[in-house]
Amino acid sequence: MERSRFLGTVEEAVGAATLPGLPAPHPGRAVPDLAEVDLTPHFIEAFELLDGVVHWGAALEVITGIMTERGTEEFLSWDQEHLPADGLLSALAERGYRRISTTLPADPEGRVPHQMGYMDARVGISAAVAAFAESGSVVVTSGPGRSRLASVIPAVHVVLVPTDRIFRSLSHWAAQVESPGRLANLMVISGPSRTGDIELTLTRGVHGPGEIHAVLLQ
Amino acid sequence: MGQPVTFRRRAVGEMGTPKPAAVGRAARRFMGKRQWAIDDFTPMEETRDRARMIRLHTLANLHRYLGQFADSVERNGGTVLWAADAAEANRLISEVVGRKEGSLVIKSKSMVTEELDLNAHLQGDGHTVVETDLGEFIVQLAEDHPSHIIAPVMHLTRQDIGALFHERLEIPYTDDPEELNAVARRHLRRFFLSADVGISGVNTGIAETGSIITVTNEGNGWLTTAAPRTHIAVMGMERLVPTFEDAATIVEVLARSATGQRLSVYTNVVSGPRRPGDPDGPDEFVVVIVDNGRSRVLSTDASEILACIRCGACLNVCPVFREVGGHAYGQVYPGPVGSVLAPGLADFTEAADLPFASSLCGACREVCPVRIDIPKLLVHQRVRAIRENDPFRWLGPGLKLYGQAAKRPRVWKSLLAAGRVAGRMKGRDEWFHRLPFHAKGWTQSRDFPAPARQSFRQWWKENRDGT
8 A cells, every 4th residue: 555545544543543641742751860870780680680691701711611511613703893802703713613604695595505504503602782780681783793693593692791881771771872773683682582482481592592691891 | 243142152162171271370470470570670650651651642643653664664774565454464475475486484473463364375375484483383383373462372281282292393292391492492493594584573663763673582583583584574553652762661661561571581673674784684674564453443432452562461460361261252362452452453243242251340451551441442342332233132122021021920920930941951050041032132141040940939838837
């Protein structure tokens, strides 16, 4: 249907609507609570409540430990320039770990064969552009050098979290972030993948990672 | 005329089966979890008020925000398609999917596509459609329908699911949820990575940024929108807010109300196809905006129901839903919200009995995160049902007949005697489920007690001496 006809029908319906509280003003911007609080302990508490695992610094040791435990030498990752741990990828390469490329080939027909190469990826590395103390969430985005699938495909997600990026809550951050529609994808992750679909029994890792590790960096 | 007893028939069929018992247990557990989340430090009541104002404001200006949303999607490099009804939506989606023959389509949970019966349509066109939400995947394997908007297989036990996986996926029988989960993960993984098209619903669209948000706990919403070359987002036209900040309020309220989480595990904000330089993501982003009866609902007494954010809390608290389960409603949207919405979206007579499937106890209004006055809207729909399809036609003539009989002792006595005969013929059951002639209206929504085996007059004759 034509856009104008569709919207014409909607406009007529709006005219006839019996909504309470008309003219229904917008509530306006929320007034943020700007009290100075050290949000890091709150973030840790909330993240652990969701069964996330928290580490301090030493990203390299954390990641190699997980790789050994999982018996894998391959990983997916963001590019080094977007990881707030200098030299991390070259150090992993030096120890013999191999990064699976997450850049799709230029030919659209190459997408599926390329992506099928992630089938057995067990570890993915990315970084938080923001984190939320209230909900224990981390935010990852798309962008050059920042693969989406690196954070969602592997069984274990390791996310680097600079503590100065911890905000109180999603709505606090949303009130101050600039043009969020600029990036094609923005993902707020709160704990490991879970489902309660079978008799409401909590099980982890149904599609996304079953384990999430936050490496806090000061 | 529709079938005013359909809800009742379905409900009687469902009651006493293990299904509603499972639903009742699950619904109560949902409510327990919800309490936990409301006790934390967000000012929940203020946030609910904000969310309500945002939703009502959007509805009161819906045509303007839809226009702004479409402009924003196009600015981001996406395409917007407009569908007046289910047939048009299915045709438009088919056109996008059908550019390649025999496409593999993965879907993340979407109630609006249930409303369109999209899967059947795409399969009819020769495409393969795979549901990826674990519950919806189970529903699809069982060739069943979801019974709850948040927990689609609330009506199945783990043994049911174990038997189903054993039969359909050819794995050894297990009813351990962890193992069933691992089986589904392995099975669905290759579909995610190799699908041609991902179809998602939309929890909330954002007019200012042209974004759509999907909310899942499993991660299937994110995979569906990130891995295939084409992403189609199907959006009910009312599912919109003005700004990103407004959307944040809505998803915070939604997660707390639906499952007692502060946020769902994956709140996925998609704003168009991948940008130059992005290593992955879809090349093509299409939003299909669906009316399918919504503008009709908006222009009636029930417009407020469109403020609904689909958390499912009103189902969990509803004493009727807990007794009969989701399938008894016979509609895509069950429970209190569905009883208001379905008669508006569907051909009215098809669902005209649903507004009566409520005791108007008000639990749904108490629990609604955007404070929709559902009991009031149910009453509006009842009024409409009576105006358009008077199920109480029997009342006037029925009472007149009663009056005539009650004034004539002989007629009255013989009627009671006939009732006793009929009652005796029924055996032990003490209730009539159907009465004949003008009295049948009574038993359309309630039972009628069979007369006692002995009339009071007889008993008095025999016992008046006190012996």
